[in-house]
Amino acid sequence: MKTLNSKKTFLFLYILFFVVVSCNNVCAAQKGDTASFIAYKGRLLNESSGKSLPYVSITIANSNLSSMSNSEGDFLLKIPSSLSFDSIHFSVIGFHSLSLSKNGFENNKRKDIRMKPQEYFLKEVEIVPGKAEQIWGEALKRIPSNYPQKPMMMVGFYREFVKKGNKNLSIVESIIDVYKASYKGQEADQAKIYKGRKISELRNQDTILFRYQGGVSDALMLDMAKSKDLVMDEAFLGTYDLKLENSLVLNGRNHYLISFDQSPGIADIYFRGKIYIDAESYAIARIEMNMNVEGRKDASDLFIKKKPSGMRVAIESAAYMIEYQQQNDKWVYKHAQIAVKYKCRWQKRLFGIFASNYSVFSELAASDFYEESVNKFPRKERLRSTDVIVERVSDFQDDDFWGPYNVIEPEKSIEETIKKLSKRR
Structure with a gap:
């Protein structure tokens, strides 16, 4: 306690x-990330007010992958090309959860997504x-x-x-x-x-x-x-x-x-x-x-x-x-x-x-x-x-x-x- x-x-x-300190910064070389992925980019908005929705949970069905929007509602979700899935799920307190087909996104092009307020x-x-x-x-x-x-x-x-x-x-x-x-x-x-x-x-x-x-x-x-x-x-x-x-x-x-x-x-x-x-x-x-x-x-x-x-x-x-x-x-x-x-x-x-x-x-x-x-x-x-x-x-x-x-x-x-x-x- x-x-x-x-x-x-x-x-x-x-x-x-x-x-003021003088030092030598030594950084180990990172191995290149070669995994192929598809980027799903968007901005989450309140359907009623048009204001951005911060910290919306973003998940993929039957997968452990997840992400979330930032404090301004923006997100970038990277999904391996090898992963088979149909939709992306969005949820946050006070709003109806929403699932969107992956086909509604264009690679690396931002999509505005509006979520409907729910009776709290x-x-x-x-x-x-x-x-x-x-x-x-x-x-x-x-x-x-x-x-x-x-x-x-x-x-x-x-x-x-x-x-x-x-x-x-x-x-x-x-x-x-x-x-x-x-x-x-x-x-x-x-x-x-x-x-x-x-x-x-x-x-x-x-x-x-x-x-x-x-x-x-x-x-x-x-x-x-x-x-x-x-x-x-x-x-x-x-x-x-x-x-x-x-x-x-x-x-x-x-x-x-x-x-x-x-x-x-x-x-x-x-x-x-x-x-x-x-x-x-x-x-x-x-x-x-x-x-x-x-x-x-x-x-x-x-x-x-x-x-x-x-x-x-x-x-x-x-x-x-x-x-x-x-x-x-x-x-x-x-x-x-x-x-x-x-x-x-x-x-x-x-x-x-x-x-x-x-x-x-x-x-x-x-x-x-x-x-x-x-x-x-x-x-x-x-x-x-x-x-x-x-x-x-x-x-x-x-x-x-x-x-x-x-x-x-x-x-x-x-x-x-x-x-x-x-x-x-």
Whole structure:
């Protein structure tokens, strides 16, 4: 359970004085990706309003391949030419799921796809004392039957941004190989970088250098069905107040919606949020939560590992999300996000009364699973919770860097940053 005294923390941030360092970047040559694939490109829109739909889940029937739209609704799905399939499936909270024939797409030409809003709430739920706790208890009891009991290999796309105000200071993107341990027992997941790239804008006048530690590890730790001690341990019901909200439809299936918040009188910093539980299987399908850091001066102790003397850091918000998808008769890791906003202010310095706004965003999206050649990684290849990913990847290079791998399409602001900074190199 996360407390101020816990050694487990989300999102370590190094805050250091800026130092110019000269180094030789050695990058192992990547083997060329020769797999032949067909690209399906599109933009997802709300049929009623015409606005873009972010983070829509995109899957292929009878396949483990998947992707999702970015925050602007754009997507690029790469499917091996050898894969036989008929349609592409789209689903997101609050909208009717949609399946489109692959014949409706032209190779690498964007298609606008409109999704119809769905009545969010399915029905009123009779509020019975203890009902939320009963549903929650059943969900925990069914974890062994709802989630894989054998290890699998997962391919995922990871990215992180560090911003000062609206300006991107650094962008990191990586294809990640993951040894996804069984959901029984305490074995931890393992991850390694298959290929990755970075770009940053740090100038001599910048006085602070931020380093985000443990991004991939944090995203895997958010797998609450596995890492139950983060929020869902045996003390959960004694620490939080649960409330059963109305039932709703998520990805075409009925779900219970349970809200939770830390109980009054608890001094430590915990979470508030929502849990989506599949009404048929009692699988935990999605969790959205915020850490209760607002107005807490001691919140920075949970996030900041190192900072200069004379600097104050205030955590403005800390939001987390984990989502699962049903694959055959099991539920598997789909997508995790972490977003933290904070302010930095120097004490006893000229203009020290002015605070600078910073934010960190990271996400890990699964794009494929396979059960063949399931092996742990050599220790030297594994990503550790202390690793800073930006130090483990090379600079942005060519436009075809990802080859046949499915990634989250960069938003327009990210594309512009990449183009601008790449021209300076």
